[in-house]
Every structure is written in structure tokens, then in C-alpha cells.
Amino acid sequence: MAIGNYPGAAQAFAELARGAVTRNGPRAPLLLLQAGRMRILAGQIPLGMTHLQQGLGLFAARGLWQQFRNSGQRVVTELSQCGLTGQAKQIEATLKTNLPAGFVPGPGAGLEKTKRVLPTNCPGCGGPLHADEVQWTDEITAECSYCGSAVRAE
Ligand SMILES: [Zn+2]
Structure with missing residues (x-):
């Protein structure tokens, strides 16, 4: 890539x-x-x-x-x-x-505490990382959406 x-x-x-x-x-x-x-x-x-x-x-x-x-x-x-x-x-x-009629976009719902700076790409597979797309396993650790590697936020 x-x-x-x-x-x-x-x-x-x-x-x-x-x-x-x-x-x-x-x-x-x-x-x-x-x-x-x-x-x-x-x-x-x-x-x-x-x-x-x-x-x-x-x-x-x-x-x-x-x-x-x-x-x-x-x-x-x-x-x-x-x-x-x-x-x-x-x-x-x-x-x-x-989008369901009742859907209200959660502005930063759950993002406040996880607003960490991730590397732009996964060190494991090179896939792009976005703080609002990844799964956070704890406060500072996200899981790469592509390969599942644990990625540390800054
Ligand atoms: Zn990866």
C-alpha cells in the first residue's frame, strides 16, 4: 500500500x-x-x-x-x-x-475519554486507523480493525 x-x-x-x-x-x-x-x-x-x-x-x-x-x-x-x-x-x-428516523448522532459519545492520538496506520498491517472506528480495549489501547493487533495511543 x-x-x-x-x-x-x-x-x-x-x-x-x-x-x-x-x-x-x-x-x-x-x-x-x-x-x-x-x-x-x-x-x-x-x-x-x-x-x-x-x-x-x-x-x-x-x-x-x-x-x-x-x-x-x-x-x-x-x-x-x-x-x-x-x-x-x-x-x-x-x-x-x-439511518433510522430516530437516530441521533452521538457527538463524541464515548469519544471524550478515548480521544487519544492513534498512529495514522497500524504498525502491524499498515491499515488506516481512526479513533472513532476502532474498538478500544482500554483507555489507551485500540484494536486494529483489519488485523486485530493491539495499537497503543499516544
Ligand atoms: Zn493492523
Whole structure:
């Protein structure tokens, strides 16, 4: 990934995601989202969009609305930054259509105490880390969403 091998990285994440989906593993949605990002960076836009929608769909199916919304909004921002405004609109529409009417975004719900600075990428697998997407195992330790490594916050 560091050297820009996006098709290879996309393939690797897609395979990890497939395994996680089969096992119904907790990391399946984020792995799908990451596979989608890599596909898009590799120029494989339609395939990337499929992965992104599948990843968000899994969050929705599991009722993880906070993660659904946070990850979805990040994807929208990233797509817009790539100039893919049409695709960004599609994801925005997915968010709007799926979020339950009563959903109130928890601004920093549980984030206050875990507002730590994580390394931008997992030292183990190189996957991107976001404080609001990872699972925190304690105050200063997060679990990498991709490989499960324990990552220490600063
Ligand atoms: Zn990792």
C-alpha cells in the first residue's frame, strides 16, 4: 500500500473481507470499506462502490448506526476529494435512506475519554486507523480493525 500498489492491496483486503464475511466476523464491514477504498484508488470505481455499499450494508444489518454513519461520512468526504461527486452522492443517499428516523448522532459519545492520538496506520498491517472506528480495549489501547493487533495511543 505504501508504494502505491492499490490493485494488489485491494485484492488483499477483498480476500480478508470475504473470509470475515463468511465467518460473520466483527471486522467484515471495515475490511469491505477498505477494499472499496483501494479499488477506487486503483481506478476500479464500480467494483469499489460495490465493496463500499456492502461494507455499509453490513453495519446497517448489524444495527451499528454510529459506525455506519461515521464510516459513511468519511467515505463521502474521500470520494468528494477524489472528484467522484456522483459516487459521493450515492453514498450520501445510502446514509439518508438507511439511518433510522430516530437516530441521533452521538457527538463524541464515548469519544471524550478515548480521544487519544492513534498512529495514522497500524504498525502491524499498515491499515488506516481512526479513533472513532476502532474498538478500544482500554483507555489507551485500540484494536486494529483489519488485523486485530493491539495499537497503543499516544
Ligand atoms: Zn493492523
